[in-house]
Amino acid sequence: MNRFHVVGDRQEMIMETLMQGTGTTLLSRFDVSSSHLERLLGTALVAGADGEIYFESTTTETLSLEDSEVKRSSFSTQQGAGIRVVVGEKTGYAYSDDVSADRLLEAAKAARSIARSGKELQPVNVNWASKNQHHHSLYPVDAPLPAAPLAGKIELLTEIDRIARAVDPRIVNVMATLSLEHRSVLIARPDGLLVTDERPLLHLRVVCIAENKAGRQSASAGGGGRISFESYVGNRQWWRAAREAARQALVNLDAKDAPAGTMDVVLGPGWPGILLHEAIGHGLEGDFNRKGTSAFAGRLGQRVASELCTIVDDGTIAFRRGSLNVDDEGTPTQRTVLIENGILQSYLHDRQNARLMGHLPTGNGRRQSFAHSPMPRMTNTFMLAGSDDPEEIVKKTRSGLYAKSFGGGQVDITSGRFVFTASEAYLIEDGRIGAPVRGATLIGNGPEVLMRVSAVGCDLQLDEGMGTCGKSGQSVPVGVGLPTIRVEQLTVGGTALS
Amino acid sequence: MDDNSWQSVTDSLIKQAMHAGATDAEVLLRTSTRTEVVTRMGETDGVLQARETVAGLRVFSGTRSVVVSGSDISEPALAALVDAAMSRVRFAPEDPFAGLPDVDESGTSTPDLDLYDPQLESLDIEQALSLSYEAERAAFGVDPRISNSEGSECVYGCVDEVFSNSRNVYRHCRSSRIDLHVVPLAIANGVMERDSWFSSKRYLSDLADPATIGELAAHRALRRLSAVQALTCKVPVIFEARAAASLLGDLATAVSGYQIYKKSSYLCGKIGEVIGSALLNVEDNPLVPRGPGSRPFDGDGLLTRRLPIVENGRLLTYLTDTYSGRRLGVESTRNANRNPADAPMVGVSNLRLRSTDVPVGDLISEVKNGVMVTELFGFGVNTTTGSYSRGAAGIWIENGRLTYPVHEFTIASTLPLIFAGIVGIADDAHPDMRFSSPSLLISEMTIAGK
Incomplete structure (x- = not known):
């Protein structure tokens, strides 16, 4: 006492x-x-x-x-x-x-x-x-x-x-x-x-x-x-x-309508890391995997991304929006490697789901407030830097879309399908960034999209600290991060048909 | 608690604030109880019980105002709340539009909209659990491919909302609600799809049969199996009722007085103009007996009224509360939404797109090649510009018939073109939703997929 x-x-x-x-x-x-x-x-x-x-x-x-x-x-x-x-x-x-x-x-x-x-x-x-x-x-x-x-x-x-x-x-x-x-x-x-x-x-x-x-x-x-x-x-x-x-x-103001169809997409560094959050982050939360309702259930040790991709969830970065000293169950936060060189390594756990799956808690048991029961949630989720020069990544993309910033995104963890909306995007024409386009929504399938990452830049950036994640009616602050990456053949949902 | 004890809280706050120099004061007190039960795979997964109280105090000092709120309504805490408000209001900037409503509606009368079922005050957890079990069991009974589940959830509770201000307004509304929601998974050939169905009512006895909810949810999940990616093209699109309701949400945002005076809506300056097809009629009706969003008074304490918003495609009014109405030089449409912790904002009660007597099958049979969208996701709607692009899943239509399921595509257009492009309206609105629309046929949208 x-x-x-x-x-x-x-x-x-x-x-x-x-x-x-x-x-x-x-x-x-x-x-x-x-x-x-x-x-x-x-x-x-x-x-x-x-x-x-x-x-x-x-x-x-x-x-x-x-x-x-x-x-x-x-x-x-x-x-x-x-x-x-x-x-x-x-x-x-x-x-x-x-x-x-x-x-x-x-x-x-x-x-x-x-x-x-x-x-x-x-x-x-x-x-x-x-x-x-x-x-x-x-x-x-x-x-x-x-x-x-x-x-x-x-x-x-x-x-x-x-x-x-x-x-x-x-x-x-x-x-x-x-x-x-x-x-x-x-x-x-x-x-x-x-x-x-x-x-x-x-x-x-x-x-x-x-x-x-x-x-x-x-x-x-x-x-x-x-x-x-x-x-x-x-x-x-x-x-x-x-x-x-x-x-x-x-x-x-000067942007034209976004194209519609499947094309190569280069994502800029920082906030576009929301792709990871939606495409794989939620799907790796322990509750969905214990219940077998996630598209990633039973896939530990398997390849779920191109070997260029190493993705972590890290609640221990000082002063970050998504960081916590301890999660809302009292477990100290940690850095958890989710995907290493493309291989699925770990889920994100609270105490209950870790115990039921025979894993260790990862310090991801979070809740919106005392009015809510905790569940597995992300903290700061990002892809580690690769070795490509960001400018080269664009240069080597013949045509496609360069997405610099995003609004919100959403995922259906069961089917793995995710969608997120670009708030600033440009056409890529002959390896050069061209005209701005507006109204581009990207849609894809979580377990497939990271397999198509063909370049990872050396310019990892964390976002400025504005992310809020909603799950089952509970909102918690989170962080994301990304180096410049290229994803081949992603569906872009604009209105302009070529 | 009863009216006497609530009134003693609101009176105490208002009296103290006025005594401390406020020129006006307003209190919103909300107490609620809520029980949530979740069952999954035939077992109890979780039970949550909650009771909450929050008192919000808005004080005015001339044209300065501030909102403070707290969950503690003991006498010392109420005094502290008044202190916090009065010490902060001094620093608030002057705003000539701030202030209580000009209309004199002092009194305590509120129409009875039949929103409270005393049975939900004392509903036993076991009873809620059995509703939840039954809905999930029914889903599993439909087909062996329904072999997993996100669970079934029954949520019920009661809310007391008490509004009072320094102009002798005191209003009280007691309401209840029960929701039953089930999310089965259909699994075949290593592919999983989920879908859901629900019922949400003010009275326990009005709740839809749990077995029917479960079966509908199961059929919805099953029909999504073996989906293929849609092809990129421009075709007619049917928004199934639940997806169509989201368009009403977008419309409500675009006609909010706040978006209008901030010049951040594509409908700025469009009063009296045609903003949609002649088939389009939309109204907000807060006075529907037992309605999901019914309310006898709004967040400014004003008695609510039925409000036609769009008539035969023509925009009649924006939605305003007292503040945004003053900004726009119009009377409040009594659409103030007030959360105790914040100043009022604009919100709807029961927003309805008028149905017809056309079965949805008739809309489908009008489409030679197109898609019926059953689910929308993502945030690709911009009500400032009207641009629209959202992730979708649905069923392809060929020669007037539903054929195979499609997924991983977006539908894109603009809100003005979507509303203008409404060429068919069905009869199948879900009455349990605050935003309620029947299925809509839109003449053309861009599909982006393969």
Whole structure:
């Protein structure tokens, strides 16, 4: 129990900074639960069961600018606890945003009810000292992001507006949204693990609308990460985002309709890594593979990509949007090689699916919030650099499409079919980048598309930090990355027939 | 909780905010309970039980405003919420369009839309599990090729939404819902395809028969087996009802007052103009008894009304809330959507594309060579420019007959051309969807495939 109080004290300190003035700090409530924590685990987690109690307190501030002024501002605090009981393939989950002792005990009983399987089960005894609490420190927090002075944030958004409009008079509107989040989590498990994590998350999105006589185009850019407001202002990524959104909207003003049909596609570095996320990432998540519902099920050790492809999921990169010190089940994150030289090496696991498949957890058990049960999710997923010169890759492509940036993508993991939409793309003509095209959607089949990667550049880039991944109604922040690559014979869904 | 305790929370927040110097204040309080059960391969996979409370407070100080929210509604937490709002509103910029609605609709009356089934308050988990089992079992019973499943899910719960503001408005709506959704996998020759079917109702007794849901889902998955890639071409396209509903979602985005005043919609300046085929009629009706998206009042607290949006192809109105209406110089159409944690935005209730009495088979028989799209995916719709290109799966049509399944293709055009190209409308809208459309026949789109 001693260990818990050490953690508890730290939690209390942070909560007090966060919730100053709320009268009832979350910790004073956590404290109620601290004396009840063992009882909760004991009630919820019967022998032979796994699971955890997950406490969370999240403060979010969002500021939006339009018409050159910050028009919307919201501030929310959310707290709650989720209690999960896992028996074999079964999960019982109960959560409450009322973290009073009685309510949590009720939740613990509800979660356990699923474990009623006829046999008499004994409450567990928890030995807190049995596990060390040591994990990464990838994003040390000085002060919660929403605590930074409001004036500085308004100034930043106003400056972004000025910079984007200064790019060209055809930029007729700029919308910018800055979200700042601080999330404190505490995870307690029956194996004695007790861990806290303080997670900052900063996100900026800039949308520019460009207009000329022919019409109107919009484009967006953004970025951020698990960093302080001061260092974000200092690194000037926001400046790039403002200019990038404006530039892309202008490019699209002059773009013609995208072609329709099958052709070679060169993907630029960075954000186009969303291809990996959709085409193979989701298909490698442990739950789908345990259930046999993924197109990649049962294919470990087999070739699923050209030998030029090595793909990793790495939750341990400092300050990245997709990184975590521990996942939402308390497992430290790691770098997992998914595909090495084209051979499938590993799935992405949470604890339950790892156990059921006889694998080790990979630190990919994530959840949107306390209101959700964790499941295998990606962190930062990217392809390692190859040896090709990016310019040569384009030069050696006789004709096709060069896709520089993308909107969203989606995949049906069962059939493996994925689709994603280019927000900036150009025709490749005789090995040269030609006219911009708009409205290009790429469609393909996950297990096949990476087999057709015929060149991998030496220019790996991670994205700017703007990815959000949705699965079964849960959104989590993720990162992607890619060097320049060429994929032969991908279907491009435009409107122009050749 | 009951009306007295809710009112004491909303009154306390509004009184404290006004006392602290706010010129107006508005509260949205939402409490909900939800149970989700998932079964898979005849076993219980998961059970989730939840209860949530969130109080959102919007305060105005002249033309400055801010929204704060929290999940703790104890007295000290409410005081802290007011403090947070008042300390922040000082820094908010002035916005001459901000403010509570001008219309005087003080009072507490709200029409009863029959949205609450007390049976769903006390539905037993075992009962929900058996609905879920039955739907999946029925799917497996259809054909041996249905040999795996993503599972079957039954979700039910109740929501209390309480709205109040400093102009003597207090409204309360209690609603319930139950959803049953099953996702079987059809497997043959090493290929897997999945599809789904569902029912979503306000009353337990209205829920579709679980066996029927399971069988429909199974047939949908089976008909996708042995699909080939479609060929690149330009042909007529039928959007099957569920896919057609997504077009209504795109239309709703394009007519949102916010997109209009930000000049980011292809429908800017099109009021009174023809934006689609003469067959196209669309309305938003929040007052449908037991409707999936029905609501007696909107996120600004205004009593809702039926709203024709497109009549015989002509655009009649944009969708506005109080704020975007002021930006555009029009009255609110009472389409404010309010999440307690944010200022209102525009949203629809039950958006309906008017059906005909034409069976979908008649639409199919009009197509010599084309495709019926049964599923759309990806995000290739740009409502600023109207460009449209989405991933699709479906069934090829030859000589007026459905033939073989096709996949791995995109359908592309523009929203103006798609709406103008509606040459047939069927009778098969799914009434359980908030965006509900029957199947639509579009004269021509570009298919990109092999």
